[in-house]
Amino acid sequence: IKPQEGDLEVLFESDDFLIIDKPKGVVVHPGIGSEDGTLVNYVKGYLSQKDNFKEEVQKAGIVHRLDKGVSGLIVFAKNLEMQKHLQEQFENHEVKKIYLANIEYKELRGGIKRYFPKEESEYLDIDSEIEKLEKRNFTFDESWFKAEGYISRSPKNRVKMQFKKYFGRRGKKAISYIKPINKDQILVVIKTGRMHQIRATLEYFGIGIVGDTLYGPARATSMPDAIELRSIFLSFKELDGSDFTIIKTQ
Template sequence: MEEIKLVADTMDIRIDSWVSEKLPEYSRTYVKKLIDNESVMVNGKKVKSNYKLKSNDEVTILVPDPVKLDVEAEKIDMDIVYEDKDILVINKPKGMVVHPAVGNYTGTLVNGLMDYCGDDLSDINGVIRPGIVHRIDKDTSGLLVVAKNNISHERLTEMLKSHDIKRVYYAVVDGVIREESGKIDAPIGRHPVDRKKMAVNTKNGRHAVTYFKVLERFQDATLIEVRLETGRTHQIRVHMSYIGFPVMGDEVYGRRNKSIDTDGQVLHAKILEFVHPVSCENMRFEVDLPEYFKEVLKLKEFSQN
């Protein structure tokens, strides 16, 4: 347990905002959790998040020791596109799970990061783990950024919330899209019947916006570029299925009659752009389409001729 003692250098500012400003290595959510758990006291007394500081208030913050993530480190080959002391950019292969979960406790990206990063891990929000800022599905390949410390984790998370991280995907969808481009603005939430699935849910869904552009049309499929404005679970897969053009090979939201065995959806996170969370340098990364994706395009082009 770490005890941090501070003296208020201002007044009429909420305690949660002030502590977040003084301790930027911790997320605002975590600071609120500390206050709710009575781990933040003013002049020896517990306070609520909306308490407004008075000049020279003595603030004591008790930060619990971070909990070690119960995940085994594994030596796993990872395609690291970029690395510095603050972040990693990784090109995740199709078939790799990002987070350990029931049925997938080994072989995940987190297992590999635990080995690769060693002790150089984010302990944001009280759990030591590689800083997975955003995830991509098991059968989706492509780029994702990993935070190596709390400051980069917090800042990248804020960028995601404010839509300041540009993510561009390529996908092959079933059916021929006649429009050159389009915007899908439809809220996404849990499926009302199947709780394991997501769906367009106008009653309980969260705001979700997807943009697409047609790159090539085939006899019964379309190659598209997709840009995410928001980042909801399964967003591209749900939205494309919603408008009648599901991602090819999608075993959850797609069509059952498969013309090609793709072993999961044909979806690739190709481009990633953001401002570096520490250096403020503009960063842009782009990776080639993986072999499985190229094979699908070859088969579609062949069937067209």
């Protein structure tokens, strides 16, 4: 991975990790078709410039990903001990993450409709809802819609994933909690980190994320550069066992 200078919004930095606000349209990790100009290149460039990059970390300290079109909070480890510590928390589903999506829909399916506020007076405040969830230590009451099913690759389009309520061949368990804030915005918490989990799950319930041509009603076959889905909340344990939490809703 080559170090590169790039537009990097570092929100927080300690000796062990970095929190970055990822912009839409930037790929997290180099791959086929995107050898450079990725977040990983920029992080390596940023730390190398400060003489603070440790070669011991794998893939420049990456521990989780966000799709190219998604924006928001992402954490990078600065040393191998922290990288392993974070990877373990992600694998055990101990990292708390909240996403905010701007949505569109024609017809809601599968029981989610009754969770949407009918009047403007019923609209919720994003910060208050996050605070409530934190106070309850991420236990979900009946105001959250639980979407539980299985995610597998779509047989019709190999770029896409699909969500089904019942187990099918190669399906992996996927659990998401969804809370409509108003008629155009929802909060989403994922309990399992499957590829395209939020987008495939929402599609099943008749919901598209604004700008998402792959999963939305426009039905394109390629990955969009920008969608209205943002990682707004991240919480995990530091090496000393203390909690680290960061919130940035826009």
